[in-house]
Amino acid sequence: MTHDLLRDKVVVVTAAAGTGIGSSVARRALEEGATVVVSDWHERRLAATASDLGVKGIPCDVTVEEQVQELVDSTVAEYGRLDVMINNAGLGGTASVLEMTDEEWHRVLDVTLNGTFRCTRAALRQMVAQGSGAVVNNASVVGWRAQEGQAHYAAAKAGVMALTRCAAMDVAEHGIRVNAVAPSLVMHQHLAKVTSEELLRELTAREAFGRSAEPFEVANVMLFLASDLASYLTGEVIAVSSRHP
Known part of the structure; x- marks a missing residue:
């Protein structure tokens, strides 16, 4: 069931290629009446996703400021405005602090935290100029909760949470909103490839519903935050x- 929550809104979704949260929120935004632009660093998968959804795809590596700005500029040039930026791009990994290299640490933070900052900054500058807009960031429950081998990812996601709260205060006077979701276990093809079955069973057992979330279930909350239903x-x-504490 749809409710036209984003009718006539121009929505950009980063890391939208593939079968995860990004492509799911792009699809749901379309269903809710939005004009959608999808972005990803992987051009072949991006082209496939854009073709499948029938939307514009713009390649973008969120670690490169010029590409982030081009994503916003191209969207505005094509559609005249940017109403919603959904920052979904993030990079994980598993490594103990004892063995983690500087390169591993910096790579995760540059994609997950710095990339979210770059996209948020570019989007907010446009939104302030046009006088309206909303940003929705993708954080994670590991920004609150400890998990072995996730120091870099947890630090990045905790940073996304803090960025969200502070950026919201910076633009509140312009009537622009900045919020975030913090999913726990969300099953998709990439997670299944990079996570052992043993760990997945352990993580699933901690969920109150006894299962992982589906990407569309996270997407629905992101759409709520992007919509006028979350106007205050x-x-x-x-x-x-549904994870236990």
């Missing part, structure tokens, strides 16, 4: 999780 909500991080 800013600087918040909403857990999309």
Whole structure:
């Protein structure tokens, strides 16, 4: 069931290629009446996703400022405005602090935290100029909760939460909102490839519903935050999780 929550809105979704949260939120935004632009660093998968959805795809590596700015500029040139930026790009990995290299640490933070900052900054500058807009960031429950081998990812996601709260205050006077979701376990093809079955069973057992979330279930909360239903909500991080404390 759809409710035209984003009718006539121009929505950009980063890391939208593939079968995860990004492509799911892009599809749901379309269903809710939005004009959608999808972006990803992987051009072949991006082209496939854009073709499947029938939307514009713009390649973008969120670690490169010029590409981030081009994503915003191209969207505005094509559609005249940018109403919603959904920052979904992130990079994980598993390594103990004892063995983690500087390169591993910096790579995860540059994609997951710095990339979110770059996209948020570019989007907010446009939104301030046009006088409206909303940003929705993808954080994670590991920004709150400890998990072995996730120091770099957890630090990055905790940073996304803090960035969300502070950026919201920076643009509140312009009527622009910045919020985030914090999913727990969300099953998709990439997670299944990079996570052992033993760890997946352990993580699933901690979920109150006894299963992982589906990407569309996270996407639905992101759409709520992007929509006018959340018109008086800013600087918040909403857990999309049934996980036990």
